Amino acid sequence: MGRASGAVRDPVAGAVARLLSAGAIASVVLVALGVALMLAAGLRPTSDSGPDPDPASILADAVALRPAGLLWAGLLLTVALPTARVALALAGFLRLGDRRASAVAAGVLGVLALAFAVARATS
C-alpha cells in the first residue's frame, strides 16, 4: 500500500506504527487460535464460563494449546499493547531529546500505571 503524499517521516511514529501493527496481528492470531480450539472442544460461551486470567498459567496453557490460555494471551496482549506503544514513544522522544514530548509520554505512562494500581487495589 503506497504512502500518501506528504507523509511525515517521524522515526518515533514509524517505530510506534510497526509495534502496533505487529502487536495487533499477534493478538488477533492468538485469539483466532483460541476460538478455533474452543469450537473444536465444543465449549459454549455464555454457559461454559472461562477461567480468570492467571499469569502463572497462561503461557503454559497457550503452549499446551488450551483455548483459555491462547484467548487470555491474545486478550492481555491487546490490553497491554497501548501501554507498550507509549513506552516505546517515550524511549524514542528521549533519544531525540524532545523534552516536552518525553514529559507528556511519561505522564501518560503514569496515568496507565495508576489505573493498574487502582484496579489491583480495588479488585
Add this chain to the structure above:
Amino acid sequence: MAVTLLLAAGGLGAGVFGALLGLGGGVLLVPILTLAFGLPFREAVAISLLAVITTSSASAAVYLERGVANLRLGMTLELLTASGALAGGLLAFILDERLLAGIFAAMLVYVAVSMARRRGPGVDEQPPDLVADPVDASRPAIGFAATLGGPGYAVRRLPLGLALSAFAGLQSALLGVGGGIVKVPAMHLAMGVPLRVATATSNLTIGVTASASAVLYLLRGALDPYVAGPVVLGVFVGATAAAHIAHRVSLRVVRLLFVVVLVYVAVQMAGRALSAVSG
C-alpha cells in the same frame, strides 16, 4: 458452536457498521451483547473496550505510517482521556446498570439525531482539503500548543480540547465506546485540526483510553474469555472487511439503516433501563 459463531457474527456486524460510519464497533456491540445475548452491561462494556483497542491499534498503525495521525497531539490528549477513563471505569462499578443503560440509550439517540440531520454527503465523506478550518486561522497558536501542530495546520484552544478529551475518556469507560463522537469534533471544530488528521488521531488515542479502563474491568472479573474471544475476532474481521468495501456501498443508505437500527436499539436499551430487573 452455534453461540460462538453467533457472537462472532454479532461482532462482525458491529465492526462493519462501525467502521463504515467511523463510529467504532462499541455503539452497536454493547446493545448486541446485552439485548441479544443477555450479558450484564459491564461485561458487554469490557468486551467492547477490548474490541475497540484491537481495531484502533490496527488502524492507528496505518495512519501513523502514512503520516496522517499526529502522535504528539494524540499523546497530549491521552493525558486527559486516560484520566477520564480511569474515573469512568471506577464510576461504572458504582452506578446502577439500569442507569448506565439509560445513559447509553441517550447517547444512541444523540448519535442517531446527529446522523439523521446530515443532508447530502457528510463532512466525513468530503476530501479533507475541502473541509474548512472552523477556527479563526488569524489567531496564532501559542505556548505548548504551538509545538503540536502539523503540516499546514496549528493547534489552538488546547485547554478546551483537553477538557473535552477528559469527557471523552469518561464516556468511553462508562459505555464501552471509542469516544470518537466527542474527540473528533473536539479536535476539528474546537482545535482547528483538519478532519482527516482529527479522525486518525482520535483512532490512535482510543487504544490508550480504552486500556486505562479495560484493566479495571479485567481485574474485577468482568471479562469471560470464551465470550470475548469470538466477539473481538468478529469485530476485527468486520472492521477490516469494511475498509475494503467502503467505496462500493452507498454511505447514505448505510447511514439511514444505521439511524433506524440506533433508534430501535435506543428504545430497547431505554426499556432495559426502566425495567424492574437490573442486568
